[in-house]
Amino acid sequence: MERAVVQVTLFGLLLVLASTLPNKDDWNIYSFHINSTVTSRYATTVITSRVANRMDDSKEIEFQVRIPKNAFISKFRMFIDGQVYDGVVKGKEKAQQQYTEAVSLGQSAGLVSSVGRTLEEFKTSVTVAAHKKVTFELTYEELLKRKLGKYELQIHARPMQPVKDFKVDVYINEKAGINFVEVKGGLSTKALANAITRTHADKQAWVYFYPTEDQQKTCDGCGEQGMNGDLVIVYDVNRDTSLGDIKTSTGYFVHHFAPSSLSRIPKNVVFVIDQSGSMSGRKMQQTRIALIHILNDLAEDDHFGLITFDSSIFHWKRELVQANKKNLESAKTFARNIQDRGTTDINAAVLEGARMLNAHPREGSASIIILLTDGDPTSGETNLERIQSNVRRDIADKFPLYCLGFGHDVNFEFLEKMSLQNNGVARRIYEDSDADLQLKGFYDEVATPLLTDVTMIYNGGTNLTQTNFSQYYNGSEIVVAGQITDNDIETFTPQVVAISRDRKVTFSDTNATMEYTGTDFDSHVQRVWAYLTVKQLLEKELLLSGPEKENVKKEALELSLKYSFVTPLTSMVVTKPLGEKTDVLHKPKEGGTTQGHSTGVPLPPPVQHPCV
Numbered sequence: 001m002e003r004a005v006v007q008v009t010l011f012g013l014l015l016v017l018a019s020t021l022p023n024k025d026d027w028n029i030y031s032f033h034i035n036s037t038v039t040s041r042y043a044t045t046v047i048t049s050r051v052a053n054r055m056d057d058s059k060e061i062e063f064q065v066r067i068p069k070n071a072f073i074s075k076f077r078m079f080i081d082g083q084v085y086d087g088v089v090k091g092k093e094k095a096q097q098q099y100t101e102a103v104s105l106g107q108s109a110g111l112v113s114s115v116g117r118t119l120e121e122f123k124t125s126v127t128v129a130a131h132k133k134v135t136f137e138l139t140y141e142e143l144l145k146r147k148l149g150k151y152e153l154q155i156h157a158r159p160m161q162p163v164k165d166f167k168v169d170v171y172i173n174e175k176a177g178i179n180f181v182e183v184k185g186g187l188s189t190k191a192l193a194n195a196i197t198r199t200h201a202d203k204q205a206w207v208y209f210y211p212t213e214d215q216q217k218t219c220d221g222c223g224e225q226g227m228n229g230d231l232v233i234v235y236d237v238n239r240d241t242s243l244g245d246i247k248t249s250t251g252y253f254v255h256h257f258a259p260s261s262l263s264r265i266p267k268n269v270v271f272v273i274d275q276s277g278s279m280s281g282r283k284m285q286q287t288r289i290a291l292i293h294i295l296n297d298l299a300e301d302d303h304f305g306l307i308t309f310d311s312s313i314f315h316w317k318r319e320l321v322q323a324n325k326k327n328l329e330s331a332k333t334f335a336r337n338i339q340d341r342g343t344t345d346i347n348a349a350v351l352e353g354a355r356m357l358n359a360h361p362r363e364g365s366a367s368i369i370i371l372l373t374d375g376d377p378t379s380g381e382t383n384l385e386r387i388q389s390n391v392r393r394d395i396a397d398k399f400p401l402y403c404l405g406f407g408h409d410v411n412f413e414f415l416e417k418m419s420l421q422n423n424g425v426a427r428r429i430y431e432d433s434d435a436d437l438q439l440k441g442f443y444d445e446v447a448t449p450l451l452t453d454v455t456m457i458y459n460g461g462t463n464l465t466q467t468n469f470s471q472y473y474n475g476s477e478i479v480v481a482g483q484i485t486d487n488d489i490e491t492f493t494p495q496v497v498a499i500s501r502d503r504k505v506t507f508s509d510t511n512a513t514m515e516y517t518g519t520d521f522d523s524h525v526q527r528v529w530a531y532l533t534v535k536q537l538l539e540k541e542l543l544l545s546g547p548e549k550e551n552v553k554k555e556a557l558e559l560s561l562k563y564s565f566v567t568p569l570t571s572m573v574v575t576k577p578l579g580e581k582t583d584v585l586h587k588p589k590e591g592g593t594t595q596g597h598s599t600g601v602p603l604p605p606p607v608q609h610p611c612v
């Protein structure tokens with residue numbers, strides 16, 4: 001008797017468990033396609049997911065995908081029962097206002113949020129009637145950046161279930177000719193090798209990834225939930241003419257400049273290394289390892305300096321010295337013995353680095369200052385604006401400052417601003433087991449200067465993106481886009497003037513490969529211009545204040561709206577069938593917090609469609 005009761009209870013418990021566990025037959029992703037087209041390094045990717053509700057009741061169906069941080073979402077639509085629901089890109093403030101009431105009624109849900117180092121997650125959902133289907137379609141765009149001699153297109157595949165009809169199609173079209181194509185990433189494993197097809201012609205390449213349902217369950221990192229990983233398409237283009245590739249479409253051009261047959265310029269580099277208490281443990285250990293690798297890679301005609309700082313400054317040597325064997329051995333011994341202690345005086349340390357470079361002859365060489373820090377300034381000058389203006393005054397546009405922010409306690413915006421004010425960039429170093437490789441990887445990007453004082457000149461061009469670059473490094477690329485005045489190709493003449501060691505060089509092929517690509521508003525040339533212009537306006541905005549800031553912001557907002565880019569200034573309002581909550585999607589700031597909202601607008605219940 002007692003036994004029977006127990007059994008019944010257990011059985012009941014199992015029933016409860018079974019009904020709360022997600023039943024994979026509830027809804028079924030019957031097709032999941034990722035289609036990426038890359039034309040002249042501009043990638044447009046469309047993710048299409050088709051889902052069926054197999055239940056006898058209506059059900060909320062989720063769409064959740066990950067896209068590169070560097071990309072702008074440009075379209076989102078849902079197809080439900082013969083109806084199309086187009087997402088609308090609106091000014092962020094406007095979208096916020098419009099939905100404030102709704103936002104305050106509903107619970108907040110992170111709809112676009114940062115995931116890991118390179119990805120952002122996009123998430124929305126919609127209610128689908130019994131035995132009906134929904135198609136989600138998301139489009140995003142990005143300009144691939146050349147780093148260390150290659151472009152990388154990252155595709156994250158995580159459909160949430162094994163899918164019968166799963167396909168990734170990548171098509172690359174490069175008029176300059178494709179040098180090589182490789183497929184890497186966590187999904188490019190032995191178990192999945194036969195699911196990947198790679199074809200490579202002169203100017204085109206195709207990569208297809210069609211894993212079977214079984215493969216989606218058994219690959220590394222895959223399981224009952226199907227695949228979860230990256231496919232990374234790596235390639236480079238041929239570089240023959242020195243002026244590079246110039247593409248035009250009605251009224252617009254984009255210029256890719258990356259000459260390869262140049263000799264390296266000796267560099268003067270000063271490493272400014274934070275050794276404050278917060279660097280203790282693994283961070284300090286990884287920094288020592290990275291520094292020793294970097295020192296090993298210096299060329300004999302390079303000059304270098306090394307200072308560490310906490311509340312005081314510690315010199316290895318007071319002046320820059322040549323990277324000969326004896327000096328390098330001594331510097332490595334110094335690096336091995338760096339110990340963490342004390343607080344952080346960023347101001348004094350960077351100014352001292354600048355003093356050392358200023359005191360060293362720079363003729364015929366390329367000077368660089370690299371700051372590594374993991375925290376806010378806590379001793380000496382701690383006012384951020386005063387530090388920035390001191391640094392700017394002492395560097396005076398003579399060499400770039402690169403700031404590496406180690407871990408999540410840094411004020412990344414402060415470092416980013418300081419780098420941009422001094423012709424450099426800021427990079428985040430993620431606190432992880434490979435931080436030493438991240439540090440070394442960044443150094444490699446700037447290790448081989450080929451040109452300094454690069455000025456890109458476009459007679460007959462207007463509304464240009466950035467045209468002056470303090471240095472050009474082997475393996476990188478300079479990209480400039482603009483408009484062609486009166487669309488007059490005849491008078492449009494591009495030219496590049498730069499310094500190679502101590503020699504002025506001019507690049508101006510009269511018969512450069514000028515390629516005309518069509519008249520479309522949607523032509524990728526025009527979109528590259530818009531993409532780059534928006535990115536650079538957002539950086540500029542960071543440096544300005546007052547009415548100037550507002551003007552730049554306004555300009556960036558107008559362009560974002562015109563090209564329907566979801567940028568930090570705009571939001572995607574997801575329209576849904578009547579009666580459902582509205583989703584407003586914001587792009588998160590680098591290092592910022594999640595800012596998505598799911599709003600609960602009280603509207604009539606969804607219309608139920610009869611089953612067919």
Ligand SMILES: *[C@@H]1O[C@H](CO)[C@@H](O)[C@H](O)[C@H]1NC(C)=O
Pocket residue numbers: 035036037169
């Ligand atoms: C991928 O997108 C391109 C451009 O929109 C289109 O021409 C092509 O047919 C698509 N490929 C597949 C397999 O859907």
Ligand SMILES: *[C@@H]1O[C@H](CO)[C@@H](O)[C@H](O)[C@H]1NC(C)=O
Pocket residue numbers: 148149262263264448474475
């Ligand atoms: C630039 O990099 C390429 C390979 O990426 C290499 O072949 C070439 O020698 C490098 N140039 C210089 C000057 O180091």
Ligand SMILES: *[C@@H]1O[C@H](CO)[C@@H](O)[C@H](O)[C@H]1NC(C)=O
Pocket residue numbers: 462463483
């Ligand atoms: C391009 O530049 C002209 C002035 O040279 C300006 O009037 C126009 O608004 C600009 N267009 C865009 C889209 O920025």
Ligand SMILES: *[C@@H]1O[C@H](CO)[C@@H](O)[C@H](O)[C@H]1NC(C)=O
Pocket residue numbers: 455467468
């Ligand atoms: C770019 O450099 C040239 C020459 O070096 C200079 O005349 C010009 O003012 C610079 N332009 C900008 C926008 O800094």
Ligand SMILES: *[C@@H]1O[C@H](CO)[C@@H](O)[C@H](O)[C@H]1NC(C)=O
Pocket residue numbers: 241508509510511
């Ligand atoms: C221009 O093209 C002609 C013929 O293709 C070639 O001989 C010449 O070297 C080219 N000029 C330059 C500056 O590249």
